[in-house]
Amino acid sequence: MMLPTHALVGLAVGAPLLWLAPESATAALIGGLLGGIWPDLDLYVGHRRTLHYPTGYSLAAIPAVIVAAVVGSPPAVGLAAAVVAAAGHCQMDRYGGGLELRPWENTSERAVYDHVAGEWRAPKRWVRYDGAPEDVGLSLLVGLPLVAVMPPTFRWLVATTLIVAVGYGLLRRRLASLAPVVADTVPDPVVEYVPERYRRDEQ
Incomplete structure (x- = not known):
């Protein structure tokens, strides 16, 4: 699934703290957002493998949530939200399309x-592929309620993320055709860092 969907789901992980523990809500929202994004930082270095741990994050989430519930401090809550969101990210990728x-x-x-x-x-x-109509739909399903309940700063973040999600969805198939063309213009010292799927035109 696309990064905007993961980011919005990460924010949704932290959103209940707005009512359950308002003093830790900001930490939970930031943690959820970062955890939702974190696994995809491996995009150019072994994507969906280097930072993706579907079992590891899920197992780590259990003690993280327990510690957060017992300690109750914003750092503990933020860390728990981050681990839960990262686990969710990896599980969501299993329900999407392949790595191509x-x-x-x-x-x-x-x-x-x-x-x-x-x-x-x-x-x-x-979800057939990142940016598919159902992926955009999931972003809207999660994001629109968040717009209504988020503090102002996060509300603008959610709105911007939704705009990016819709835009990416509209352009997704065109970007697949453009990627090999752009990859051909990358200088030799850098080309080894460009994923093979971008360098090889599979049309």
Whole structure:
């Protein structure tokens, strides 16, 4: 799924603290946002493997939530929200498309790498690809209620993220055709950092 969807779900993880523990809500929202984004920072270095730990984050979330509930401090709550959001991110990727430039072609059986099992998990394709109409729909389903309940600073962040989500959804298939063209212009010292799926035109 696309990064805006992960970011919005991460914010949704922290949102209940607006009512349950307002003093820790900001930490929870920031933690949820960062945790939702964190796994995708491996985009150019072993994407969906280097920072994606579907089992590891899920197991770590249990003690993190317990500690947050017992200690109740903003740092503990923020960390728990981050780990829960990162776990959610990795699980969501399993329900999306494969790791390929054009996931709608269903040529890849790699969704996310499970380090505990030592193997790639296959995509379930409930959301066919990042930026698919159902992905945009999920962003809207999560994001629009957040606009109504968020403090002003986060409200603008959510609104901007929704605009990016819709824009990316509209351009997603065109970007797949553009990526190899742009990759061909990358200087030689940098090209090794460009994922192979971008350098190889699969049309």
